[in-house]
Amino acid sequence: MIEIYQLEECGYCRIVRAKLAELRIEYKTHDVPRDKNDRDEVDKISGQRLVPVLVDRENGIVLSDSEKIVEYLKKNYG
Numbered sequence: 001m002i003e004i005y006q007l008e009e010c011g012y013c014r015i016v017r018a019k020l021a022e023l024r025i026e027y028k029t030h031d032v033p034r035d036k037n038d039r040d041e042v043d044k045i046s047g048q049r050l051v052p053v054l055v056d057r058e059n060g061i062v063l064s065d066s067e068k069i070v071e072y073l074k075k076n077y078g
């Protein structure tokens, strides 16, 4: 299942959640700490500390940046 590292109030994360909903993709969320200094798990997974981050384990994909994530979802799940 697709996983998203995110914050509920983050506008970029909202864009990604909206695309997932539009494409009717099931996903699991991981809410990250507000302070990016506390986002060691995000850093370990993606090499940076901003959210959203998408993890698509089935396809071995880890993506950060909402625009890249939306493009990936459209191309692969649209």
Ligand SMILES: N[C@@H](CCC(=O)N[C@@H](CS)C(=O)NCC(=O)O)C(=O)O
Pocket (backbone or CB within 6 Å): 009, 010, 011, 012, 013, 035, 036, 049, 050, 051, 052, 064, 065, 066, 067
């Ligand atoms: N260009 C990135 C921007 C992501 C971004 O700025 N995320 C914010 C949350 S909305 C963040 O993680 N900020 C942490 C910080 O800068 O301390 C995208 O489109 O995903």
